[in-house]
Amino acid sequence: MADTNNAAVQHRIPAEGADPLSLSGVNDANLLELGKRAGLRVVLRDDHLLLSGDLKDVERAVPVAQHMVEMARNGVPFGTDDVARFYDAAGSENGVRTVADAAPVVVPGPRKTVRPKSEGQAKYLTAIEENDVVIGIGPAGTGKTYLAVAMAVDALFRKRVKRIILARPAVEAGENLGFLPGDLQEKIDPYLRPLYDALEDMIPPDRLRRAMESRAIEIAPLAYMRGRTLQDAFVILDEAQNATRAQMKMFLTRLGLNSKAVITGDKTQVDLPRREDSGLVEIENVLKGIEGIAFSYLSGADVIRHRLVKDIIRAYDAARGDESGDPQREG
DSSP states (O other), X not given: OOOGGGOEEEEEEEOTTSOHHHHXXXXXXXXXHHXXXXXXXXXXXXXXXXXXXEHHHHHHHHHHXXXXXXXXXXXXXXXXXHHHHHHHHHTSSSOOOOOTXXXXXXXSSTTOEEOOOSHHHHHHHHHHHHOSEEEEEOOTTSOHHHHHHHHHHHHHHTTSSSEEEEEEOOOOSSSOGGGSSSSHHHHHHHHHHHHHHHHHHXXXXXXXXXXXXXXXXXXXXXXXXXXXXXXXEEEEEOSGGGSBHHHHHHHHTTBOTTOEEEEEEOTTOOOSSSGGGBHHHHHHHHSTTOTTEEEEEOOGGGOOSOHHHHHHHHHHHHHHTOTTOOOSOOO
């Protein structure tokens, strides 16, 4: 008796209204990626996407192809790394979920809009929109910091707040600050570089320079927040796992009227001498259940970096026997 799971089939998916270049990618890269992942032949013919191959392979690839068509219809850009992520998600318990209808975050730079690329990211943005304090917890590459900065830039240029304040704990992680060249500011700047990178990706250089000169945008070590009251501000604390419990309380009590705070971190990357001293670890228990404060958890399924990052995370987790861990530092 023939194995019907291995029967060769061809499945047609309507693609009317989808931008052909967006769907196929340059030189059909998106279709080739799906075909490589699924072991199928994938072609765009007229207004249909054709999937040809074994039945079981086609069945797994169909929701991925439908997701790609939907994103192309909605003008949401995606590439081969995204296709690989969609395919991995299709084999998971939750399956591939659509975020094509999620509202984009508008930024003034060349990128113009920032969109969530996973269900976890979409929920994270919704939490930031609906709450005054959001704690985003998850591994490297999930966009915790980047999306928070995008929301801050959107709020500033829509005049919902008057300034953006970005802070990070300057905690040594294997390197000694005293051996770095330069004055104190030059020693600290490398720790704050990821925040500059995010801003430079979203705001034209001249506008960013003016905003920083006028202190409408400020980047500083967490210790510099002490004694301040932050009103009409969008405040982001990045790498919060390296804030002590006292620093975390200090940061949270800086908030003034019409202010919003986003705290991001990875509980597995504590560089403090003792993990239990981490303010991020503590607030997860202390602040749960308070109205206006939301916890948003991202996972390996939300990793948006190079496709190998997710595999690297899984390999380290398997080696350590820790399903929730992440050896990568957020950057």
